[in-house]
Amino acid sequence: MSRIILQDIKKSFKKTAVLHGIDLEIQDGSFTVLLGPSGCGKSTLLRIIAGLEKQDAGRLIIGNEDVSGLEPQDRDIAMVFQNYALYPHMNVRKNIEYGLKAKRVPKEERQQRIDSVVKLVQLEDQLDKLPAQMSGGQRQRVALARAIVKRPRAFLMDEPLSNLDAKLRSQMRVEIASLHKHLGTTFLYVTHDQVEAMSMGTHIVVLNGGSIMQQGTPREIYTNPQNLFVAQFIGSPPANVLKFGDHYAAIRPEEIYFQPDVGRRLTLKGEVQAREHLGGETLYYVMTEYGRMVVKGDHFWDDDSQTVQMYFSEQSVMFFDQQENRTEVQPDILALFSHNAQEAVS
């Protein structure tokens, strides 16, 4: 169990800079998710922490030890790879045992640890199988078991669920999150899927273009995005962004309603261009005089009215300045919506 501290980590491949000086403290025992679109440098950062890539500059501390110059063998961490990287010629038992052999764990203890870990990931009856004889979900569990059995200082996971089908993925999300609770070790998890980040992480670090955009708890990231990128990256669908002069206003699709209510003092009129029925809810694509907006609402299967009135609260509107950073409430923009509200009433 260890915290991980990154100080001004920089990395370029040839002439392309992928990490522009990352400063980050990953708390001991946290489930920290590195979240960002592809190419944002999140995997590179993870591989630098593992020691599989060498940083160009910066310090890396795991626990109380500066590991900046150490080989992966000496960092006492475990990693789960996107393609699992199970040794194809070794059966499940040998795959799990391989890391323990390097640590020179005595045979009896190896046996004991393997037995308890396969119970944990429910692979007791699969020990003699080769990876090729197993399903994707089972391989995933072997990869997890191989990491857990080493009792490392930290677990690094590089998009471990991206090769699974949707149903299995949501099942494994729950399992990995409960595994973290059970083990209490630091988890560092890389993903581009914000659902994984929101549902599993205790901390989220949003990366874009090799820089940290925001870090915080899932709640902070969702309710209080510090910049336009985070507002537009988090949430499904992401926040609606309307441009007013040199400011932006953003409203989450789930905070817009078609019925007036106490507190929903703002309103906007629009034309429904398309509907996506998702079963439990419906996405409405609405064109307004300020731009297109998405509204997440209840399903009205039979309702096909074209003109709609949308209602939302003043607190639900987030403002960003020209540099796309979060800024204070802009009353003149809010006034545009309340003006509409009066119109709607009259």
Next chain:
Amino acid sequence: MSEIALPLEQISVRRPSVVKTVLKRATPFLFLAPALLLVLFWVYRPLVETFALSTKQWNMNPNVEPINVGLDNFRYIFTHPDFLQAVLNTAIYILAMLPFSVIIPMILAIVTNNLSNRAKNIYRALFFLPMIMPPVAISAVWRWLMHPVNGLINSILIKMGLIEEGIRFLSDENMVLFSIVIIAGWKMIGFSTLMFSAGLTGIDKSYYEAASVDGHRRWKQTLSITIPLLSPTIMLMIMMSVLMTAQWTFAYIDVLTQGGPAGASTNVYYLLWTYGFKNFNSGLSAAAAVVFFIGFGLLALLFTRLTRKIAFYDN
């Protein structure tokens, strides 16, 4: 179950014509035909003729009719010491060749695999160079290198004080076979290294990353990951080496020693060639060929079985 009412009399069944069906079935064979005909003419026809010739006596004079001698040729072969010596020599050739076709190339490929692309390509070009040189030219150079009096190897060894007088590499009956192996092996290293390098590029890098994170140093990774995953290439090269060493050494035997001294460097192919094209006893030559065909065929069968058992294929 719901039933769909179909007005049956309105449904007509259409089938393709017989000619069309036949043409369609024949198409793949037509595509294969040129290659098949060539193989039939150049491989299987001579094979059948060899089997037929092995029971005859014939000096290859077109005006002379071959005489039927039954199994006499085979009797001669199995009772003649030449044949036994050639088979024994071939076995030694095969064993002595394995370091050059498997062990050294595998080490070279593994050692050069982690170099930068440029260095890797330079090394591989150097290893491969002997492969594209004609055997007769190679023989000429090695004959000079191995000359007992003026040869470079001997003069270096003498200057270093390791030996008193020159080693007769190609005329000492205890040396000659190994001298031939060194020459043929030197040529084979390049090809084998290339095969092993290709095998190495087929191994996913992430296995090594996982092994590094698992705490294993590079040499341990080589033993526990590289070599098991190279097993198909290893088995292929062993099989090729066993089946083809007699062919690979043929040219050097012919140019440098003619099988001598006293048959010390002959092998099975050189022997059957001697029977046919020096003694003009084509029946005997064909009989030897039949024996070797069956012998090597059995070996090949054994190896394919063994490969299926031992080699691990990572799909």
